[in-house]
Amino acid sequence: MSKVTLKLTQQLKQASTQRIIKDEEQDKWFTGAELAADVDQLVDQLRGLNIGHGDVVFVCLPNAALYPVLTQAIWEIGAVMNPVAAKTPAAELQEELAAHDYAAIIVSEPLVSAALVGRDTRQATLTLNTAAQVTVIRDLQVPGHVAATPTEEDLALILHTSGTTGKPKRVGLTHKLILHGAQHDIASHRLTAADTTLITMPMFHINAQVVSVLSTRLSGGKIVITPKFSASHFWQQVQANHVTWTSVVPTIINILLLNEQARTAYTDETRLRFVRCSSFSLPLEKLTAFEDMYHTRILEGYGMTETASQCTLNPFDAPKIGSVGQPVGTDVAIVVGDDFSRVANRSGEIAVRGDHVIQAYLDPHPESFKDGWFLTGDLGYFDDDGYLYINGRKKDIISVGGEKVAPAHVEDKLSKLDFVKEVTVIGTPDELYGEVVTAVVIPRPDSEEPAKLETAIYTQAQKTLAPYEQPKRVLFVNDYPRNATGKVLRPKLRQQLEEEWLGEGA
Numbered sequence: 469m470s471k472v473t474l475k476l477t478q479q480l481k482q483a484s485t486q487r488i489i490k491d492e493e494q495d496k497w498f499t500g501a502e503l504a505a506d507v508d509q510l511v512d513q514l515r516g517l518n519i520g521h522g523d524v525v526f527v528c529l530p531n532a533a534l535y536p537v538l539t540q541a542i543w544e545i546g547a548v549m550n551p552v553a554a555k556t557p558a559a560e561l562q563e564e565l566a567a568h569d570y571a572a573i574i575v576s577e578p579l580v581s582a583a584l585v586g587r588d589t590r591q592a593t594l595t596l597n598t599a600a601q602v603t604v605i606r607d608l609q610v611p612g613h614v615a616a617t618p619t620e621e622d623l624a625l626i627l628h629t630s631g632t633t634g635k636p637k638r639v640g641l642t643h644k645l646i647l648h649g650a651q652h653d654i655a656s657h658r659l660t661a662a663d664t665t666l667i668t669m670p671m672f673h674i675n676a677q678v679v680s681v682l683s684t685r686l687s688g689g690k691i692v693i694t695p696k697f698s699a700s701h702f703w704q705q706v707q708a709n710h711v712t713w714t715s716v717v718p719t720i721i722n723i724l725l726l727n728e729q730a731r732t733a734y735t736d737e738t739r740l741r742f743v744r745c746s747s748f749s750l751p752l753e754k755l756t757a758f759e760d761m762y763h764t765r766i767l768e769g770y771g772m773t774e775t776a777s778q779c780t781l782n783p784f785d786a787p788k789i790g791s792v793g794q795p796v797g798t799d800v801a802i803v804v805g806d807d808f809s810r811v812a813n814r815s816g817e818i819a820v821r822g823d824h825v826i827q828a829y830l831d832p833h834p835e836s837f838k839d840g841w842f843l844t845g846d847l848g849y850f851d852d853d854g855y856l857y858i859n860g861r862k863k864d865i866i867s868v869g870g871e872k873v874a875p876a877h878v879e880d881k882l883s884k885l886d887f888v889k890e891v892t893v894i895g896t897p898d899e900l901y902g903e904v905v906t907a908v909v910i911p912r913p914d915s916e917e918p919a920k921l922e923t924a925i926y927t928q929a930q931k932t933l934a935p936y937e938q939p940k941r942v943l944f945v946n947d948y949p950r951n952a953t954g955k956v957l958r959p960k961l962r963q964q965l966e967e968e969w970l971g972e973g974a
Contacts, residue, residue: 649777652797661688866895
């Protein structure tokens, strides 16, 4: 048995009478014994359906206490879990199911009929402590295997990259990789059995899967699972459940700063040890405003699906605002030409390697790996103290008449304007320069008319940016196209601009 599955089984036994996972939707805590009973029932059912070693189980479910027990059951029989976003449309679901062989399919009730189309199946319905009804669909056209205890090298998870710069890639994470990732998380976040984490991020994603759930379970802590983030309920959930930390993205920080119900619900008795934040850097003003308003610290970090968790994190005792921190259990280098180094103030592509980093995708993408390093596609540099800073993505770089513009740099300068709730900078086609810098802004609700805001943006750009970095177009929107974790889908936004807004103005 792999170390991960062994440790998870032991945790449930040791906490048999303790309430360790709460489902907020049901407003119910579950003991180790109740969770173990669900794992055993799921294992028996999967075995009975001839699902076992190496078989891939497709999962499309909302956040719930069922998620961690289903994950554990799949791993115990040596099978592989492939979770996707709960809100996946039926048509997209069917495309994914047709693209790969899934021995079993477990989806929410509204998607069951879509999952059955064109398949010869056998179904089993279970009633568990954590869920009133779970339907397991066995695709009889896919050969099954006998259950077997997994090894460290067996796949545990198949996840999809965020797809913010193109088509998502399939990432296979072994039992060994996720264990090492969780162990680094435990050490860097100083997690103990006294901690309780609140999960608001989607559980199909690496953030919730490893950073929150697995690291908390392996450190003996408690987990509170919400269906989704709610600004009006967030602080009540933290206080009522004695939550000590949570992992979020900058969008959630922004919402908690702006939402009146959130500000009203917070009391001085509500204290978190820290809020872990990743995905993209917070502007200085918003980070300090959050820490001052809610009396906690924000720890910014950097990670990705391919590393089964994080690569860097700001240390508790010496964080640097704007930085994603220092390497944690990871070798990190900056690539310039053929050189991999940590020379200070030298900008280039970020490369990583370590005991929690993949060495290949499930589908061929050899360009992403070199000499044992994973090439992240992110651009950054180290400062003199060894803190990593992110400049942006290689594919996001804007070429203005031969000059290279990093969107993150422009976004940082424009986000300092009070009326800017969010800003995303992309390159849009231009006959003369090839591309021009375009600022797509979500203004705060109480802002002035767009003409005045546009003038203020141009003025700020002239004061803080080089001429070629300054936006030549400014557009105001209510929101951006995003993935399930809140990241802006830049290719889709660029396409919308070209097809809709810029097309209309042409």
